[in-house]
Amino acid sequence: MTHDHDLVLRPTDAQRAAALAPPPGRTGGDLVVETLRGLGATTVFGLPGQHALGLFDAVGRSDLRLVTLRVENNAGFASDAYGRMTGEAVPLLLSTGPGALTALPALAEAAAASSPVLAISSQIPAAGLGGGRRGHLHELRDQAASFRDVVKSVHIARTPSQIPSTIAEAWESALTAPHGPVWVEIPEDVLRTETIVPQVTGMDATPHDLPPRPELTALAAHWLEHAERPVIIAGGGVIRADAAGKLKQLAERLSAPVVTTFGGKGAFPWTHPLSLQSWLEDRHMTDFLEDADVLLVVGSGLGELSSNYHTFLPGGRVIQIEADLGKLESNHPALGIHADARLALQALLETVAERKDPTAPDRVRAVLSAVADRLASQNLTLEQGLLASIRSALPPRSPSFWDMTILAYWAWSAFDPKHPNTMHSAQGAGGLGYAFPAALGACLAEPGTPVLAVSGDGGAMYSLAELATARQHDLDVTWLIVDDGGYGILREYMTDAFDGRTTGTELTRPDFTALAESFGIPATSTTPATLADDLKQALSTPGPSLVVLPATLRMFAPTHLP
Numbered sequence: 001m002t003h004d005h006d007l008v009l010r011p012t013d014a015q016r017a018a019a020l021a022p023p024p025g026r027t028g029g030d031l032v033v034e035t036l037r038g039l040g041a042t043t044v045f046g047l048p049g050q051h052a053l054g055l056f057d058a059v060g061r062s063d064l065r066l067v068t069l070r071v072e073n074n075a076g077f078a079s080d081a082y083g084r085m086t087g088e089a090v091p092l093l094l095s096t097g098p099g100a101l102t103a104l105p106a107l108a109e110a111a112a113a114s115s116p117v118l119a120i121s122s123q124i125p126a127a128g129l130g131g132g133r134r135g136h137l138h139e140l141r142d143q144a145a146s147f148r149d150v151v152k153s154v155h156i157a158r159t160p161s162q163i164p165s166t167i168a169e170a171w172e173s174a175l176t177a178p179h180g181p182v183w184v185e186i187p188e189d190v191l192r193t194e195t196i197v198p199q200v201t202g203m204d205a206t207p208h209d210l211p212p213r214p215e216l217t218a219l220a221a222h223w224l225e226h227a228e229r230p231v232i233i234a235g236g237g238v239i240r241a242d243a244a245g246k247l248k249q250l251a252e253r254l255s256a257p258v259v260t261t262f263g264g265k266g267a268f269p270w271t272h273p274l275s276l277q278s279w280l281e282d283r284h285m286t287d288f289l290e291d292a293d294v295l296l297v298v299g300s301g302l303g304e305l306s307s308n309y310h311t312f313l314p315g316g317r318v319i320q321i322e323a324d325l326g327k328l329e330s331n332h333p334a335l336g337i338h339a340d341a342r343l344a345l346q347a348l349l350e351t352v353a354e355r356k357d358p359t360a361p362d363r364v365r366a367v368l369s370a371v372a373d374r375l376a377s378q379n380l381t382l383e384q385g386l387l388a389s390i391r392s393a394l395p396p397r398s399p400s401f402w403d404m405t406i407l408a409y410w411a412w413s414a415f416d417p418k419h420p421n422t423m424h425s426a427q428g429a430g431g432l433g434y435a436f437p438a439a440l441g442a443c444l445a446e447p448g449t450p451v452l453a454v455s456g457d458g459g460a461m462y463s464l465a466e467l468a469t470a471r472q473h474d475l476d477v478t479w480l481i482v483d484d485g486g487y488g489i490l491r492e493y494m495t496d497a498f499d500g501r502t503t504g505t506e507l508t509r510p511d512f513t514a515l516a517e518s519f520g521i522p523a524t525s526t527t528p529a530t531l532a533d534d535l536k537q538a539l540s541t542p543g544p545s546l547v548v549l550p551a552t553l554r555m556f557a558p559t560h561l562p
Contacts, residue, residue, distance in 0.1 A: 027193060032120065048093075088175075106431075111151060119181060121184070123143060178324040218351055240341075266419055278412060294317050521545060
């Protein structure tokens with residue numbers, strides 16, 4: 001009797017071998033691409049270089065979207081912004097030596113802002129590694145050492161079989177709280193050589209959760225519900241954890257006023273009765289925070305900018321929720337809770353009792369009124385009017401990216417972002433040239449949404465090459481350049497500090513509108529009176545555009561100086 005299973009034709013050894021053999025021509029570069037696709041990557045940024053050609057060739061044969069910028073540092077800024085907007089790990093592909101090193105400032109900003117950039121760099125051929133000096137092009141004594149003190153973690157693959165696990169480990173590190181940039185390094189010959197490693201499948205790099213310890217949240221809840229004057233400082237960790245909704249619930253349950261750090265802009269509604277907005281560089285706000293008997297700090301290390309240049313000295317108990325272990329109690333003694341902001345806020349919501357305080361909104365209004373009175377005495381209507389014009393022109397959900405320029409320093413304190421995760425700047429590391437390439441990354445993360453970049457003329461000079469990128473990809477970005485003929489904020493600092501003397505702050509610059517038009521990008525010169533209308537026109541027109549505002553601005557008077 002014949003059974004069905006007797007009719008199954010079993011594969012021969014040759015057939016099994018053929019099925020397992022990888023397709024011919026696959027290289028280490030293909031292993032990188034297959035691993036990235038298996039982990040969920042769809043878009044990669046970068047620039048090709050001689051040692052990285054094997055990687056770029058593999059990308060070119062894949063369905064990954066490759067976005068090439070003109071400068072490696074700008075590609076890093078674009079990756080950073082893409083990661084901030086999506087919460088995804090973002091591959092940044094770099095070549096060896098100078099190409100890799102050029103991205104260091106962008107990776108420093110990503111580290112300071114906890115942005116999950118996955119930098120993958122080539123390396124000289126493996127035979128040249130190990131401390132010898134073979135004289136390879138782009139050779140460094142220890143390339144990874146240049147990045148180890150900047151990025152969150154370093155991961156090195158020296159053979160094809162190490163590539164999938166190395167990249168998966170790096171991916172997991174980038175996305176485990178606190179997020180951050182990571183470094184992966186693979187030799188040129190490993191990227192180019194044909195491999196027998198089968199096609200990569202079944203990748204998993206799930207980031208670890210970082211929940212709070214329950215005994216800590218129980219004590220924190222007890223302090224908060226019995227506080228007389230609780231206040232909350234919300235930092236960038238609230239934005240990164242997508243915890244703005246939980247923060248609002250907790251503040252309302254406790255009747256606790258909330259001030260956001262500059263990195264936490266949008267974590268709390270700007271016009272809420274409990275909103276202290278972002279006026280951290282004002283002594284009235286510093287005094288109010290010092291008067292709190294319980295201060296809850298969520299997702300901030302209370303660094304220089306968040307503490308009015310370290311002049312803030314808490315007068316009461318401090319509770320600090322922070323995913324970065326090194327930031328716990330780094331500036332002030334506190335009940336430190338090492339946790340993701342979202343999970344910690346959820347634990348507090350499940351524990352803390354309601355606390356009613358009908359006087360809290362009045363106290364908030366009094367502080368904001370005192371801040372407004374101080375500004376009104378300084379004749380700063382130009383600067384305030386420019387921010388109002390930008391806010392009226394920018395759609396509520398459109399992202400904005402701000403360079404290190406006077407108008408951005410104003411925006412840190414005075415600009416209403418309308419929604420979480422819609423306002424970003426380079427205040428993490430403080431490097432110039434961030435705004436425009438970052439805005440390009442945001443355009444790619446949120447296609448169809450107009451994006452605004454704001455730069456001074458000095459910072460703009462770092463990014464002019466990316467006008468070509470904006471045109472090549474036809475991105476919906478509007479670039480506002482405030483042109484004051486130099487490094488305006490440094491000019492102001494030096495004038496104040498050195499009896500009116502300035503050195504190196506004055507700049508020869510191009511005709512920005514003519515330069516943009518040479519790239520086929522429409523450009524206009526505007527005035528404070530016409531800024532709102534010109535921005536609205538530019539933002540509503542598909543594709544890239546440039547708006548130049550000749551103006552010399554001033555900062556409000558500092559309150560941290562004696």
